[in-house]
Amino acid sequence: MTLPSATLLAQSALSGIFIGSLYGLLGLGLSLSWGLLHVINLAHFAFAFLAAYLCYQLASVGGVDPLLTLVLIVPLFAALGIAVQWLLARFSLSPLNSLLATFGLTAIVEAGIQGYWTADFRKLESVYAGEKLRIGGLFVPIPELITLALAVALSFGIYAAMRHTRLGRALRALAEDAPIAAAFGINAQAHALAIAGVSGALAGIAGVCLALSFTLTPSSIYAWVGVVFAAVMLGGLGSALGPLFAGAAIGVSEAVTMAVASPSWAPIVSFTLLIALLLLRPGRT
Amino acid sequence: MLEVRGLCVRYGAAPALWNVSLTIGDGELVSLVGPNGAGKTTLVNAIAGVHKPASGQMTIDGRDLMALPAHRFCESGIALVPEGRRLFARMSVRENLEIGAYRVAARIEREAAIEGVCALFPAVRDKLDHPAASLSGGQQQMVAIGRALMAKPRLLLLDEPSLGLSPLMVHAMFGAIRDVHAAGTAVLLVEQNVAMALDIADRAYLLEEGRIVAKGAASDVRDHPDLRRAYLGATEQ
Numbered sequence: 001m002t003l004p005s006a007t008l009l010a011q012s013a014l015s016g017i018f019i020g021s022l023y024g025l026l027g028l029g030l031s032l033s034w035g036l037l038h039v040i041n042l043a044h045f046a047f048a049f050l051a052a053y054l055c056y057q058l059a060s061v062g063g064v065d066p067l068l069t070l071v072l073i074v075p076l077f078a079a080l081g082i083a084v085q086w087l088l089a090r091f092s093l094s095p096l097n098s099l100l101a102t103f104g105l106t107a108i109v110e111a112g113i114q115g116y117w118t119a120d121f122r123k124l125e126s127v128y129a130g131e132k133l134r135i136g137g138l139f140v141p142i143p144e145l146i147t148l149a150l151a152v153a154l155s156f157g158i159y160a161a162m163r164h165t166r167l168g169r170a171l172r173a174l175a176e177d178a179p180i181a182a183a184f185g186i187n188a189q190a191h192a193l194a195i196a197g198v199s200g201a202l203a204g205i206a207g208v209c210l211a212l213s214f215t216l217t218p219s220s221i222y223a224w225v226g227v228v229f230a231a232v233m234l235g236g237l238g239s240a241l242g243p244l245f246a247g248a249a250i251g252v253s254e255a256v257t258m259a260v261a262s263p264s265w266a267p268i269v270s271f272t273l274l275i276a277l278l279l280l281r282p283g284r285t
Numbered sequence: 286m287l288e289v290r291g292l293c294v295r296y297g298a299a300p301a302l303w304n305v306s307l308t309i310g311d312g313e314l315v316s317l318v319g320p321n322g323a324g325k326t327t328l329v330n331a332i333a334g335v336h337k338p339a340s341g342q343m344t345i346d347g348r349d350l351m352a353l354p355a356h357r358f359c360e361s362g363i364a365l366v367p368e369g370r371r372l373f374a375r376m377s378v379r380e381n382l383e384i385g386a387y388r389v390a391a392r393i394e395r396e397a398a399i400e401g402v403c404a405l406f407p408a409v410r411d412k413l414d415h416p417a418a419s420l421s422g423g424q425q426q427m428v429a430i431g432r433a434l435m436a437k438p439r440l441l442l443l444d445e446p447s448l449g450l451s452p453l454m455v456h457a458m459f460g461a462i463r464d465v466h467a468a469g470t471a472v473l474l475v476e477q478n479v480a481m482a483l484d485i486a487d488r489a490y491l492l493e494e495g496r497i498v499a500k501g502a503a504s505d506v507r508d509h510p511d512l513r514r515a516y517l518g519a520t521e522q
Binding site for chain 2: 173176181183185186187
C-alpha cells in the first residue's frame with residue numbers, strides 16, 4: 001500500500017466534508033423528529049428522494065433552475081410532513097412502531113417513484129453540475145458547495161432558534177416532559193405538527209441537494225439510511241448541530257479510507273468509529 | 286372558585302378516584318392529606334389538566350374545565366408544582382421560569398416575575414443560568430414553585446413540596462407557601478407531613494383509597510378518627 005499524496009488526501013477530506021454535510025442535512029430533520037416527537041421517521045429518506053425526483057422533473061423537463069424548485073418543494077414537503085404527523089398522531093405509536101409505519105410509507109413512496117420515473121438512472125444535468133472552483137490545488141464542485149452552505153446555514157439557524165426563541169424553548173420543554181409543558185399552556189399537538197412541517201421541509205431541501213449531485217434510482221433510498229442514522233445517533237437525538245458534525249466526521253473518515261485503502265473499507269471504518277464513540281461517550285442518549 | 290363534583294379517574298381499567306368532590310374558595314389554603322396511594326397526586330393532576338378524568342365535573346369560576354384540552358387549563362389561573370418537581374432538567378433555571386410564564390398574559394411581566402421569584406427564594410438568583418439538573422433538591426423545589434408562580438396563578442397546586450428535603454428546607458418551603466397565600470393566591474397543598482399541612486391550612490380533606498373520607502376545618506380533620514386510622518398512629522398525639 002502506497003501512501004497517497006498530500007493533495008489527494010486533502011481532496012479526499014474535502015469531498016468527505018461535502019458528503020458529510022449531506023448526511024448532516026438528511027439527518028437534521030430525522031434528528032428533530034426523533035428527539036422531539038419520538039417518531040423515527042424512515043419516510044424522511046423517501047420524501048427526500050421524492051423531492052429529488054420532483055426537482056429533476058422540474059429542472060430537466062420543465063427547464064426550471066434546480067434551486068428555484070425549492071420555492072415549490074419546501075412548502076409542499078412541509079405540508080406532507082404535517083399530514084404524515086397528523087396521521088401518525090391518531091394512532092399514538094411507540095417510537096419502534098413509528099419506525100415500522102414509516103417503513104411501510106417508504107415502500108409506498110418508492111413504488112410510486114418507480115411507477116412514474118421507472119427504475120432507470122436519472123441524473124439532473126443542471127447549469128451547476130459542471131461548474132468547479134479551483135482553490136489552491138483543490139477542486140471544489142459547485143453543487144456540493146451549495147449543499148454544504150445549506151446544511152451549515154440550516155443547522156446553525158435551527159440551533160439558534162431552539163436556544164433563543166419562545167418556540168424553541170417550548171419545543172425543548174415538550175421533548176423533556178410533555179404533560180408538564182402542557183400544564184403551562186404549551187400546545188403539544190400544534191407544536192408536533194410544526195416540527196413535522198420543518199422536518200418535512202428539510203427532507204425537501206435535502207432532496208434538491210441529492211438531485212444536484214447524485215444519480216437517482218428508486219432503490220438508492222435505502223443506501224442512505226444506515227450512514228445517516230449513524231450521524232443522527234452520534235450527533236445526539238434532537239440535536240440541531242450534532243448531525244452536521246457527526247456527518248462530516250463520518251464523511252471524512254469514509255473518504256480518507258477510500259483514498260488510503262480501498263472503497264470497500266469505508267463502511268467498516270466509519271461504523272467502527274461510530275461504535276467506538278458510542279461506547280466511549282459518557283452519559284448521553 | 287374551584288369546584289370539583291363527582292370526579293372519577295381511572296388508570297386504564299383501574300379506578301384511582303371515586304366520586305370525589307372538593308371546593309376551594311378565593312384565596313383559601315386547603316390541604317389534601319391521606320396515606321400513600323390514596324390518589325392525592327391523581328386528584329391534583331386532574332385539576333391541572335395533566336390527567337384526564339373519566340367522569341365528573343370541574344369548574345373554575347363557573348367555567349367548565351372538563352371540556353378543555355390540557356394546555357388550556359392554565360388560562361383559568363391554575364398552576365401546578367408537580368410531585369417530584371419535574372423541572373426541565375436540561376434547560377437553564379431561567380428557561381424553566383420562562384416556561385412558567387409561557388402564557389401570553391403572564392409573559393408581559395416576565396422579567397418582573399423572575400425578580401419576584403428571586404426575592405422569594407434568594408438562593409435561586411445565583412443559579413439562573415445553571416442547568417436545572419445541577420441544582421440541589423431544595424433549590425430545584427424552589428424553582429418548581431417559582432416556575433408555577435411565574436404563571437401568576439390564582440390557584441397554586443402544590444404536590445408534596447417537602448418531599449426529600451432537609452428539615453431546615455421544609456421550614457423554608459412552608460414559609461414561602463405562607464407568603465404566597467398571604468399575597469392572595471389560593472393554594473391546594475398535598476403533603477405527607479400531615480401535622481404541618483393541617484397547621485398551615487384553613488380547611489382540609491382526607492383522601493383514602495380514592496375517596497374523600499373526611500373534610501372540614503383543618504382542626505376538625507386533625508381530630509377526626511379516620512385520620513388516625515388512615516395513618517395508623519403516624520400523626521402527632
